[in-house]
Amino acid sequence: MTGVGRRSFLRGALVGAGAAAVTGMTVTADAATSISLPFHGIHQAGIDTPPQRQAVFASFDVIAADKGELKDLLQTLTDRARLLTAGGALPPLGITAPPADSGVLGPDMPGDDLTVTVGVGASLFDDRYGLKDRKPAKLTAMKTFPNDTLDDSQCHGDLSLQLCATDTDTVLHALRDIARHTRGGMQLRWRVDGFQNPPRPAGAQRNLMGFKDGIVKPVPADFDKLVWVGKGNGEPAWVEGGSYQVLRQIRMLVEFWDRVDVSEQENMFGRRRDSGAPLDGNSETDVPDYPADPTGTAIPLTSHIRVANPRTAETAASQFLRRGYNYDKGTDSVGDLDMGLLFCGYQQDIARQFEAVQTRLVDEPLVDYIRPVGGGYFFALPGVRDSNDHFGRSLLA
Amino acid sequence: MRTPRPLPTAIAVIGVGAVVAVAVWRPWESTADAAGAPPQITVSRSQCGQGWTDAKTGRQTFTLHNTGDAAAEVDLVELSSNKVYAEVEGLGPNTSAPMDVQLGAGQFAFRCLIEDTDPITGPVTQLQGDAKGGPAIVPVTKNDLLPLVKQYEAAVSTGVADLVTKTDKLRDDVDAGNLDAARADWLPAHLAYNSLGAAYGAFGDFADKIDGTDAGFHPLEKGLWHNASAADLKPIADQLSTDVHGLQNELPNDQVDPNDLGLRAHEIMENALQFELTGEHDQGSGTTLNTALANLDGTAKVLAILDPVLKPRYADLPAVRKWSDRTRALLTAHLNTPVAQLDRTTRQQLNGAVGELLEKLAPVAAICEVRRSS
Numbered sequence: 001m002t003g004v005g006r007r008s009f010l011r012g013a014l015v016g017a018g019a020a021a022v023t024g025m026t027v028t029a030d031a032a033t034s035i036s037l038p039f040h041g042i043h044q045a046g047i048d049t050p051p052q053r054q055a056v057f058a059s060f061d062v063i064a065a066d067k068g069e070l071k072d073l074l075q076t077l078t079d080r081a082r083l084l085t086a087g088g089a090l091p092p093l094g095i096t097a098p099p100a101d102s103g104v105l106g107p108d109m110p111g112d113d114l115t116v117t118v119g120v121g122a123s124l125f126d127d128r129y130g131l132k133d134r135k136p137a138k139l140t141a142m143k144t145f146p147n148d149t150l151d152d153s154q155c156h157g158d159l160s161l162q163l164c165a166t167d168t169d170t171v172l173h174a175l176r177d178i179a180r181h182t183r184g185g186m187q188l189r190w191r192v193d194g195f196q197n198p199p200r201p202a203g204a205q206r207n208l209m210g211f212k213d214g215i216v217k218p219v220p221a222d223f224d225k226l227v228w229v230g231k232g233n234g235e236p237a238w239v240e241g242g243s244y245q246v247l248r249q250i251r252m253l254v255e256f257w258d259r260v261d262v263s264e265q266e267n268m269f270g271r272r273r274d275s276g277a278p279l280d281g282n283s284e285t286d287v288p289d290y291p292a293d294p295t296g297t298a299i300p301l302t303s304h305i306r307v308a309n310p311r312t313a314e315t316a317a318s319q320f321l322r323r324g325y326n327y328d329k330g331t332d333s334v335g336d337l338d339m340g341l342l343f344c345g346y347q348q349d350i351a352r353q354f355e356a357v358q359t360r361l362v363d364e365p366l367v368d369y370i371r372p373v374g375g376g377y378f379f380a381l382p383g384v385r386d387s388n389d390h391f392g393r394s395l396l397a
Numbered sequence: 398m399r400t401p402r403p404l405p406t407a408i409a410v411i412g413v414g415a416v417v418a419v420a421v422w423r424p425w426e427s428t429a430d431a432a433g434a435p436p437q438i439t440v441s442r443s444q445c446g447q448g449w450t451d452a453k454t455g456r457q458t459f460t461l462h463n464t465g466d467a468a469a470e471v472d473l474v475e476l477s478s479n480k481v482y483a484e485v486e487g488l489g490p491n492t493s494a495p496m497d498v499q500l501g502a503g504q505f506a507f508r509c510l511i512e513d514t515d516p517i518t519g520p521v522t523q524l525q526g527d528a529k530g531g532p533a534i535v536p537v538t539k540n541d542l543l544p545l546v547k548q549y550e551a552a553v554s555t556g557v558a559d560l561v562t563k564t565d566k567l568r569d570d571v572d573a574g575n576l577d578a579a580r581a582d583w584l585p586a587h588l589a590y591n592s593l594g595a596a597y598g599a600f601g602d603f604a605d606k607i608d609g610t611d612a613g614f615h616p617l618e619k620g621l622w623h624n625a626s627a628a629d630l631k632p633i634a635d636q637l638s639t640d641v642h643g644l645q646n647e648l649p650n651d652q653v654d655p656n657d658l659g660l661r662a663h664e665i666m667e668n669a670l671q672f673e674l675t676g677e678h679d680q681g682s683g684t685t686l687n688t689a690l691a692n693l694d695g696t697a698k699v700l701a702i703l704d705p706v707l708k709p710r711y712a713d714l715p716a717v718r719k720w721s722d723r724t725r726a727l728l729t730a731h732l733n734t735p736v737a738q739l740d741r742t743t744r745q746q747l748n749g750a751v752g753e754l755l756e757k758l759a760p761v762a763a764i765c766e767v768r769r770s771s
Contacts, residue, residue, distance in 0.1 A: 097760035184753030187745040
C-alpha cells in the first residue's frame with residue numbers, strides 16, 4: 001500500500017514538473033513505473049490493496065487431466081504471477097525459442113503495480129480432482145436472483161483470475177503471459193476488462209450511470225470480521241487467509257437511463273448525482289440519518305443505498321468490501337452500448353453478506369435500468385507466503 | 398504467411414571494410430562513467446569481438462555496434478561445446494543492438510558473420526563462476542538439414558501420388574453423376590491433401606487452387622453437401638483433378654527451403670487451430686476434426702524427419718509427444734462430430750491440447766533455423 005502512495009506521489013510530481021519532465025526527468029518516470037506491490041503475504045494482493053485503474057477479470061475452466069496436473073497448473077500460475085508482479089526482463093532464451101515474453105511492456109518488463117489474484121469456483125470441487133471434502137464451506141455456484149438475465153457462457157468457472165494495474169498494457173500483458181503458460185491446464189471461459197474512472201471532480205469515482213460509486217467501505221479494523229476467512233465456522237483449515245469473491249457482470253441500459261429525469265435517478269440511488277451526497281446531506285461523506293427520516297421523505301425507503309445498507313445493528317454483518325470496475329464491451333444488436341459494472345465483492349460468507357444484500361435489493365426501482373448477465377462465486381485463495389509456497393498448496397496438501 | 402529468412406548462402410552483397418564494434422554495457426554497476434557513454438570496444442574484420450574486458454558469468458547485456466559498411470550477424474559462442482548463447486541478426490552499418498545473455502563458465506567468443514566474408518571468431522574470453530548458463534544449442538546448418546529435406550521431399554512426393562489417385566477417383570464419381578460415391582470419396586482425398594502439411598503457401602499457387610475457399614475441395618464440399626447437381630460440380634471436380642496433377646508435375650522443380658521444415662512443424666497446427674477447430678473451413682461435411690487429425694499426421698511426419706537435429710537440442714521434445722498424443726486421442730474420440738456440436742468441456746480440452754502443443758512446437762522453428770557455419 002505504501003508503494004501505491006509513493007507511486008501516486010511520483011506521478012503527481014512528474015505532472016507538476018512540466019517541461020522538466022519532458023527534458024531530463026525520465027529517471028523519475030522509470031522509478032515510478034518500476035514500483036511493484038509485494039506478491040507474498042498472508043492474503044493475496046488485489047483484495048484490500050487500493051484498486052488500480054485497470055483490470056481484467058477472467059474465468060477459466062480447468063482442463064488438467066488429474067490432480068497432479070492441477071498442482072502443476074497452480075505452480076505455474078504462481079511462478080508467472082511472481083515474475084510478472086516483480087518485473088524485470090525475463091531470462092533470455094537465446095536461439096532456442098521465440099522470445100520469452102510478448103514484449104508489450106518493452107525489454108525491461110516493469111512490474112508496474114500489477115496484482116494477480118486467484119480464486120477457485122465450486123465446480124473445481126467436483127469428482128475430477130478428489131477435492132470434494134476440501135470445498136470451502138460457504139462456496140456454491142452463483143445463484144440466479146429474480147432480476148437476473150444470466151447467459152451461461154458468461155457465468156461460473158473453475159478458476160478466477162483478477163489482474164489489476166495502473167495501465168491497460170500491464171494487465172493485458174499479464175493475461176497473455178499467463179494464458180500462454182497454462183493452455184493445457186485451463187481454458188478461458190469468459191472475461192471482462194474493467195476500468196475505474198478518475199474522480200470527477202473529487203471523491204469517489206463515478207460509474208457509467210454518472211453516480212459516485214463505492215463511497216461507503218468497511219474499515220480495515222473490521223476486515224477480520226467481514227473480509228478474511230479465518231479458523232472455524234465449519235471451514236476446512238486450508239482456507240485461512242482467503243476471502244470469498246463474488247463477481248457479477250451487470251449491464252447498464254445507459255440509453256434508457258439517460259432519458260430519465262435526474263430527480264427520479266437520484267431517488268433510485270438515494271444520492272445527489274452531482275455531489276454524491278445522500279439526499280439528506282450535503283457531501284458524499286455525510287452519513288444518511290435514516291432514523292430521522294422513517295417514512296423516506298428525503299431518502300426513499302426503496303432507494304438503492306437505503307436498501308443495500310440500512311445501517312442497522314442487524315445489517316452491519318452483511319457489509320462487504322467492494323472492488324468494482326466499469327466495463328465497455330461494444331455494441332448490441334439494436335445499436336445500443338454494451339457497458340456496465342463488473343461488480344466484485346470480497347467477504348467472509350456469501351450468504352450472510354452478498355446474498356443478504358442482493359436479496360434485499362430484489363425488485364428495487366433500479367432493476368429496470370440494469371441487467372445482471374454474468375458472473376460467478378469464487379474463493380480467493382490464501383496468499384502465497386514465500387518463495388517456496390504456491391497457490392493452493394494447502395488445498396492440495 | 399511469414400517472411401522467409403533468406404538462406405545465408407544467398408547473401409551476395411559485396412561488403413568492404415565491414416567493422417563491428419562491441420560495447421559492454423553494465424547498467425547494474427554504478428560507476429563514474431554510468432552517466433556517460435558505455436565503454437566502446439571497436440572490432441574490425443580482423444578484430445571481431447575484442448575488448449571484452451569484464452569477464453564474468455551471469456546475466457549481462459552487451460551492446461553490439463556495427464561501424465562498418467555491410468550488414469553483419471553476431472553470435473556469442475561457447476567454443477568447447479560450439480553452442481550459441483545469443484544471436485543478433487541483420488545488424489546494419491552504423492547501428493547498435495543489445496545482446497542479452499545468461500552465461501555460465503566456459504570459453505566464449507563473439508563470431509562475426511559479415512556478408513561475403515568467412516566467419517570471424519573473435520578472441521576467447523574465459524569465464525569462471527558458479528552462475529548457470531542460459532539455454533544454448535549447437536546451431537543447425539544447411540548441411541544438417543539437406544538430407545532431411547530430401548526425405549521430406551520424398552514423403553511429400555509419395556503423399557501427392559496418393560492425393561492424385563484419390564482426387565481422380567473423386568473426379569470420376571462426379572463425372573459419372575454418382576454423388577453418393579463422391580461424398581464418400583471426398584473426405585479421403587481431402588485428408589490426403591491435408592496430411593501433406595500444406596500450411597502457409599507451401600505449394601505456392603496450388604494451395605489456393607486445391608484447398609482455398611473459392612476453388613478445389615471446399616466449393617466441391619459445399620455443393621456435395623448442399624444438393625448441387627453433378628453438372629454444376631463437374632467443372633469444379635475436373636479443375637481440382639487438373640490442379641492436383643499440376644502440383645505433381647511441378648513438384649520435382651520445387652525445392653523445399655530447409656528453413657521451411659521447422660516452420661512447418663508448428664504452422665500446420667496453427668492452421669488447424671485457426672480454421673478447423675473453429676469450424677471456419679466447414680462447408681457442410683462437418684469433417685474439420687478429421688482434417689485436424691490429418692494435419693497432426695502431417696506434423697508428426699515433419700517431426701519424425703527432424704528428429705536427428707531436434708533430439709540433441711530440444712529438451713522438451715517429450716512434451717511435444719505428450720501433447721501430440723493427447724490431441725490425437727481427443728480428435729480420434731470425436732472425429733466425426735462437427736465442432737459446433739461438441740460440448741463445452743470437450744471443446745476446451747481440444748483447444749487446450751492443441752494450444753499447449755503449439756507452445757511446445759514453437760521452439761522447433763527457432764531451433765531448426767538454418768545458421769551459417771562457414
